Amino acid sequence: MGYDENVKAGQPFYVRDSNLEFQLKIVKPFVGTVNISPKTMFNVYVMTAAGDPLTDVVYSILYSGTVTVPQSCEINAGQTILVNFGALYSGNFNHAGQKPEGVRAKKFSVPVKCSGLDSQVNLTMRLIATPDSHVPQAIASDNADVGVVVETDEGNALIPNDVQSVAPFITDSAGRANITLQAYPVSTTGETPAEGAFTALASLRVDFD
Numbered sequence: 001m002g003y004d005e006n007v008k009a010g011q012p013f014y015v016r017d018s019n020l021e022f023q024l025k026i027v028k029p030f031v032g033t034v035n036i037s038p039k040t041m042f043n044v045y046v047m048t049a050a051g052d053p054l055t056d057v058v059y060s061i062l063y064s065g066t067v068t069v070p071q072s073c074e075i076n077a078g079q080t081i082l083v084n085f086g087a088l089y090s091g092n093f094n095h096a097g098q099k100p101e102g103v104r105a106k107k108f109s110v111p112v113k114c115s116g117l118d119s120q121v122n123l124t125m126r127l128i129a130t131p132d133s134h135v136p137q138a139i140a141s142d143n144a145d146v147g148v149v150v151e152t153d154e155g156n157a158l159i160p161n162d163v164q165s166v167a168p169f170i171t172d173s174a175g176r177a178n179i180t181l182q183a184y185p186v187s188t189t190g191e192t193p194a195e196g197a198f199t200a201l202a203s204l205r206v207d208f209d
Contacts, residue, residue: 024067032072033067036064038063039064043060044060044061072114075110075112075206093185093187093192094187094192097188104184105151106182113176125169127165127202128202129200135188136160137157138188140188144188146200149184153182158181
């Protein structure tokens with residue numbers, strides 16, 4: 001870029017560009033691969049006099065590429081975690097937002113194995129699920145009067161789909177961690193639920209902190 005006498009004369013001219021530095025800033029963490037489709041960074045035009053309209057493109061600088069994050073984590077070796085609350089008395093589901101009298105939270109372990117890590121890493125785990133319409137901190141079940149609350153081992157509720165409601169943990173040098181969570185059923189309406197089995201489904205998500 002610059003000035004060249006050959007432009008006025010309509011003769012070939014050299015393009016002298018160097019030391020172009022392109023920096024890419026990642027503003028949102030991700031895992032996996034992101035493809036960047038070709039995009040124009042800028043165009044270089046030729047003018048024979050100051051004030052000429054920018055119509056004749058000499059060349060364009062474009063960029064494209066692929067950004068790959070090699071780190072990944074697997075929860076419970078990809079298998080479903082089942083939490084069975086056993087037999088419950090429907091008559092005890094009589095206070096909305098509370099677990100039935102005499103019911104204790106059921107603890108369960110969530111093993112995590114991450115790959116592509118060079119050292120211990122700070123991670124968080126959160127809950128992805130359909131929240132109950134009456135008790136939003138509970139996962140909705142197929143029984144409208146019953147929901148399920150999931151908590152950290154310290155008793156902090158993991159609110160479904162809340163990015164701020166997380167269970168922090170640290171992997172060991174091999175990329176492994178074992179997180180203890182607990183869950184319990186709650187009444188969502190204060191009404192006695194229909195008798196029979198109920199099911200609530202949720203996914204666990206791991207994010208790099």
